[in-house]
Amino acid sequence: MSPSDLVLGRVSEGVREPHPGRTTIDREPDYLHDEHTLRSWLGSTDHKRIGILYLLSITFFFIIGACAAGLIRLSLVVPNGQIFSNDTYNKLFTIHGVVMVWFFLIPSIPATFGNFIMPIMIGAKDVAFPRLNRTSWYIFMTGAFFTLFTVVVGGVDTGWTFYAPFSTTFSNTWVVPALIGVIVVGFSSILTGLNFIVTIHTMRAPGMTWFRMPIFVWTMYATSLIFLLATPVITIALILLVMERAFHIGVFDPALGGDPVLFEHLFWFYSHPAVYIMVLPGMGVISEIVPAFAQKKLFGYRFVAYASIGLASLTFFVWGHHMFVNGESETSAVVFSVLSFAVAVPSAVKVYNWTATIYKGSLKLDTPMLYAMGYIGLFVVGGLTGLFLATLAVDEHVHDTYFVVAHFHYIMVGGTALAFLGGLHYWWPKFTGRMYPEALGRLSAFFIFIGFNTTFFPQFLLGYLGMPRRYHNYPPEFQLLNILSSAGSVVLALGYLFPMFYLTWSLRYGKRAPANPWNAKGLEWTTSSPPPKHNFETPPTVDFEPYDYIAREDRV
Numbered sequence: 001m002s003p004s005d006l007v008l009g010r011v012s013e014g015v016r017e018p019h020p021g022r023t024t025i026d027r028e029p030d031y032l033h034d035e036h037t038l039r040s041w042l043g044s045t046d047h048k049r050i051g052i053l054y055l056l057s058i059t060f061f062f063i064i065g066a067c068a069a070g071l072i073r074l075s076l077v078v079p080n081g082q083i084f085s086n087d088t089y090n091k092l093f094t095i096h097g098v099v100m101v102w103f104f105l106i107p108s109i110p111a112t113f114g115n116f117i118m119p120i121m122i123g124a125k126d127v128a129f130p131r132l133n134r135t136s137w138y139i140f141m142t143g144a145f146f147t148l149f150t151v152v153v154g155g156v157d158t159g160w161t162f163y164a165p166f167s168t169t170f171s172n173t174w175v176v177p178a179l180i181g182v183i184v185v186g187f188s189s190i191l192t193g194l195n196f197i198v199t200i201h202t203m204r205a206p207g208m209t210w211f212r213m214p215i216f217v218w219t220m221y222a223t224s225l226i227f228l229l230a231t232p233v234i235t236i237a238l239i240l241l242v243m244e245r246a247f248h249i250g251v252f253d254p255a256l257g258g259d260p261v262l263f264e265h266l267f268w269f270y271s272h273p274a275v276y277i278m279v280l281p282g283m284g285v286i287s288e289i290v291p292a293f294a295q296k297k298l299f300g301y302r303f304v305a306y307a308s309i310g311l312a313s314l315t316f317f318v319w320g321h322h323m324f325v326n327g328e329s330e331t332s333a334v335v336f337s338v339l340s341f342a343v344a345v346p347s348a349v350k351v352y353n354w355t356a357t358i359y360k361g362s363l364k365l366d367t368p369m370l371y372a373m374g375y376i377g378l379f380v381v382g383g384l385t386g387l388f389l390a391t392l393a394v395d396e397h398v399h400d401t402y403f404v405v406a407h408f409h410y411i412m413v414g415g416t417a418l419a420f421l422g423g424l425h426y427w428w429p430k431f432t433g434r435m436y437p438e439a440l441g442r443l444s445a446f447f448i449f450i451g452f453n454t455t456f457f458p459q460f461l462l463g464y465l466g467m468p469r470r471y472h473n474y475p476p477e478f479q480l481l482n483i484l485s486s487a488g489s490v491v492l493a494l495g496y497l498f499p500m501f502y503l504t505w506s507l508r509y510g511k512r513a514p515a516n517p518w519n520a521k522g523l524e525w526t527t528s529s530p531p532p533k534h535n536f537e538t539p540p541t542v543d544f545e546p547y548d549y550i551a552r553e554d555r556v
């Protein structure tokens with residue numbers, strides 16, 4: 001058998017042998033070993049290399065954001081706010097939010113796995129516009145470093161939401177340069193979304209019909225629609241904010257005829273959909289991992305695909321739930337409340353279908369699957385507490401308290417970050433050609449789950465009891481729960497640190513990865529690990545259904 005037979009391994013023919021390694025000489029070099037210079041990386045238009053560049057960048061931003069989080073939790077160990085001044089505390093939570101949301105969570109899965117895996121999943125040799133893809137990374141880095149510089153060196157105290165009128169009139173910090181960086185980063189999102197949409201429309205391999213696309217590709221498509229349709233709104237809102245602050249044009253300042261609530265409308269018209277930029281890709285990752293580790297077809301494939309598009313559409317109609325208590329009519333509050341409840345339907349469709357896929361599957365509880373199961377649990381808590389908040393009377397009580405903080409961390413950390421780590425372990429062999437150490441993987445998944453819940457569950461209680469967010473002075477009776485939360489964050493931090501070390505270690509010492517270590521389905525597992533420069537030795541054709549694991553319908 002020639003190496004290319006092994007590499008090609010058409011799924012339909014059931015060829016599952018691992019690739020024998022990188023010793024054969026008659027193969028194209030893989031994307032990692034093609035050229036080694038820094039220039040060859042920074043000038044590369046290969047979607048895989050660009051995915052890796054994003055992976056390194058967002059890891060860097062994550063570390064900065066996590067350090068700020070650690071300092072926030074340190075400050076909250078004592079009730080009297082003695083560890084940092086008010087000013088420093090405000091700047092710390094701004095660094096944390098700005099960096100985590102804009103430079104980690106939003107680009108995380110789409111820019112890394114979306115770039116690396118999506119084209120391979122549809123059998124393409126690259127994205128539709130490879131040079132534009134490289135440009136997107138440069139735009140991202142330029143804007144992100146600009147803002148990072150201003151928030152770390154200069155300091156900004158507005159929080160990640162930059163609410164007017166504080167950001168326009170009252171703050172004495174580096175608001176304008178911070179905003180400029182965020183505006184620049186938005187263009188990177190728009191271009192990535194455009195690139196992905198065109199790629200999915202035009203670059204699919206022969207036979208890869210829409211309903212043969214893996215769910216991850218569907219979620220990349222839905223996410224790209226949000227990137228394209230929602231990002232321009234935040235761009236304009238932030239430009240107006242800059243103009244208001246610099247030139248007092250009177251869009252948001254009532255004294256000049258403006259309206260500060262207008263900013264909240266514009267902000268959330270983007271930022272609520274943006275939370276689905278964070279959550280949909282995570283759902284995509286989970287929809288790949290669960291069938292692979294249950295060795296079972298994804299239950300209700302079409303429903304899960306439609307639910308992705310459904311979520312991406314509905315998410316544009318619920319932004320008003322962020323303004324229940326500050327400046328909207330009762331009628332619109334009721335309408336936004338009802339619409340927010342509707343979001344639960346497609347979300348539940350996904351959860352039920354993952355559960356049904358797991359049910360009676362032959363489960364393998366490897367690291368990616370542990371993350372996936374953790375994800376499902378945390379996402380359910382996050383989603384259900386979203387329904388609490390969408391209930392007008394409850395939100396009246398817990399708005400701007402730690403309950404909200406707990407809610408969005410369950411969704412965004414529990415959802416996005418766990419899916420990200422699950423996906424990172426799942427595709428690590430494909431990215432690098434090396435296996436990670438399984439025992440350490442499981443251990444860190446365990447640390448993260450325990451650490452996460454210890455950190456954030458007490459915050460639901462704190463919020464319910466009335467502790468407001470964004471303050472670091474609090475009544476002493478809240479101290480115990482705060483100490484618990486801070487202690488949890490130490491465990492959580494350890495859980496994040498382990499993978500940084502053992503994954504780096506595995507680059508050199510990890511076992512060599514076969515083409516398909518998980519016995520998983522999908523085109524990405526039919527090419528060698530790491531993939532050759534143009535993804536496949538011979539362009540694939542698709543004559544199989546998605547997730548064609550051995551039929552177990554009889555068992556469901």
Ligand code: HEM
Binds near residue numbers: 276344404
């Ligand atoms: C699925 C992904 C979700 C994500 C990523 C997410 C994220 C967030 C974030 C970041 C905030 C706080 C924003 C801030 O003030 O800084 C928030 C607040 C809120 N979320 Fe969610 N959420 C999700 C799901 C839901 C769902 C399903 C609902 C309702 C059905 C919901 C309802 C709310 C409400 C009402 C608030 C505002 C609470 C308040 O400030 O009083 N969320 N969410």
Ligand SMILES: [Cu+2]
Binds near residue numbers: 275
């Ligand atoms: Cu929202």
